[in-house]
Amino acid sequence: MTAAVFFGCAFIAFGPALALYIFTIATEPLRVIFLIIGKASEGLKSINPDETAPSMRLLAYVSGLGFGIMSGVFAFVNTLSDSLGPGTVGIHGDSPQFFLNSGAYPLIEKTRLNKTFMTLVIILLHVFWGIIFFDGCEKKKWSALLVVLLTHLLVSALTFISPHYGINLVSTYIIMVLMGIWAFFVAGGSCRSLKFCLLCQDKDFLLFNQRSR
Amino acid sequence: MIFPSRDFKVLSGFSSDLEARGVLCSPEPGTSQGRAMLTFMASDSEEEVCDERTSLMSAESPPPRCCQEARQGLEDGENAAQWRSQDSEEDLDDADRYVCSGVPGQPLGLEEELTLKYGAKHVIMLFVPVTLCMIVVVATIKSVRFYTEKNGQLIYTPFTEDTPSVGQRLLNSVLNTLIMISVIVAMTIFLVVLYKYRCYKFIHGWLIMSSLMLLFLFTYIYLGEVLKTYNVAMDYPTLFLTVWNFGAVGMVCIHWKGPLVLQQAYLIMISALMALVFIKYLPEWSAWVILGAISVYDLVAVLCPKGPLRMLVETAQERNEPIFPALIYSSAMVWTVGMAKLDPSSQGALQLPYDPEMEDSYDSFGEPSYPEVFEPPLPGSPEGELEEEEERGVKLGLGDFIFYSVLVGKAAATGSGDWNTTLACFVAILIGLCLTLLLLAVFKKALPALPISITFGLIFYFSTDNLVRPFMDTLASHQLYI
Secondary structure, X not given: OHHHHHHHHHHHHHHHHHHHHHHHHOOOHHHHHHHHHOOOOHHHHHHXXXXXXXXXXXXXXXXXXXXXXXXXXXXXHHHHHHHOOOOOOOOOOOOOHHHHHOOOHHHHHHHHHHXXXXXXXXXXXXXXXXHHHHHHHHHOOHHHHHHHHHHHHHHHHHOOOOOOHHHHHHHHHHHHHHHHHHHHHHOOOOHHXXXXXXXXXXXXXXXXXXXXX | OEEOOOOOOOEOHHHHHHHHHOOOOOOOHHHHHHXXXXXXXXXXXXXXXXXXXXXXXXXXXXXXOOOOHHHHHHHHOOHHHHHXXXXXXXXXXXXXHHXXXXXXXXXHHHHHHHHXXXXXXXXXXXXXXXXXXXXXXXXHHHHOHHHHOOOOOOOOOOOOOOOOOHHHHHHHHHHHXXXXXXXXXXXXXXXXXXXXOOOHHHHXXXXXXXXXXXXXXXXXXXXXXXXXXXXXXXXXXXXXXXXXXXXXHHHHHHHOOOOHHHHHHHHHHHHHHHHHHHHHHOOHHHHHHHHHHHHHHHHHHHHOOOOHHHXXXXXXXXXXXXXOOOOEEEOOOOXXXXXXXXXXXXXXXOOOOXXXXXXXXXXXXXXXXXXXXXXXXXXXXXXXXXXXXXXXXXXXXXXXXXXHXXXXXXXXXXXXXXXXXXXXXXXXXHHHHHHHHHHHHHHOOOEOOHHHHHHHHHHHHHHHHHHHHHHHHXXXXXXXXX
């Protein structure tokens, strides 16, 4: 049962991030390098002459994803290893104490689920914040930067109302959806392009995929 | 030492590491053997790895052709990178080089750009094996108790760390490091001497012995401990068959020919085994100081004109001998068993195609993104073309693998922050690899791959363990997110 819990929580928390990585980044070696380093450099740009230079938006997306994955992993991985049960991977000493001290088992489960979903939403939020922030810096839209910062603080502050997991999670998800919509429009999407994409009518997208193969 | 294809000057972390560790995968077969420490298995294994590959590959490499000579050694040996770096400055504008290495008639700039582009892809191709090696080491450390128990120390680190005072412990660890590094330097110099006096048979034999010990004895111990941990019973005949098959196939793949993926897998496993031995037998503080000292030695050995590694490369270059491949992990070397005869008519027009076969080894990321500028390799490609293909790969010395894994494994074994610290060190090492590539693109000469990664790894380890971990633990225990 603990293995099921481990995998379940791991995939809930990191599934979207992993999917984003596999489908958008893993095929492009330079994007992987950007993910690791987090910022472009002239040297790397010169390495890639005949592909389109990595656009700022791509960089924003990749670095946002990188930040998100790192923060999610750092926040969640110890919980994950605890969920494998005592005496197995990663347990050196008295790590599950806060679980045990909190009392009843349902609370442990609630805590773990809360962490799982919070990690997921934090990763996605970082991606969106990254896109909006980079765009704000590029276009010198200080209001965008301020809003990103304030929503970041807001999300963190929401986690301070610690036992009320429901309110915390729901409001954070609402913020994430709003940020996602904003990032979508900032990145150049529009209702029309969204419709094309969903109906698989986007010729540019299809052609792009064909070319890159 | 990382070094990509010949066209790409690279990072010479590994060879310097190997040098440092006395396991120089120098171009000449003998040198690696010289390194091997007879008294300790760990050293032996390191050397073995180097020696085996080096000896067999040098025996089999075809005679260098006109423009291939300089490159040949490079492909084969760790020193290649450094050697190449020496050559490259001279040869950079050599038209001959471009005729040999690229599509004839292409302008210099485009060739360089394409070279650099290949470099980025090859660095990514190095991420996978480095990550795999680290994953194997960390998984073993976390699950098998044997490698975290303290059961004595190497004879190269005679001073104990169970001392009453902190000062005494620090002094002992520094002394241990001095002894270890001086042993490594001595072995490197011995290796250079052996190579200079052409004691190839000695080196060959040494390499074979080392590989045997590594592939059989260490594997047996590892398998025994894993079975004990998971409480799985295995009878001796089965165990014998398993270890025998594993070791025999490993010897064949590493020293002779075999599928590229299998070669790479064996090299990763060997590096992981070596790293595990280091993690077990090096006391804590000594391990960290040794890691730091090895990085400095790597830097010195690769960049100083009088460094042993450089001298080795120069000697190999003077003799126009193929560089001993030794313990080099190659991401794109293609060994075709039963190659066609050398086709003189195609030599002149030999191109260095973008080779689809090269992608087979690490084609996990999907189709290559290179434009179809180059023609595909001729069917039944001549030996010369095979050399070209080998060159195009990125080669990372196994010493780099081993020390990266030692760092991450030590972080996993001793860091009380568990996964946070381990992950931070892992990311630090990958960042170091990336930055080394950048520096390479800037400086265009061989650079050591170890110093940057190890420096970052050490910084990340100590700061994460002491500053970040208590903070993250408090946050996590209260379910706060920053």
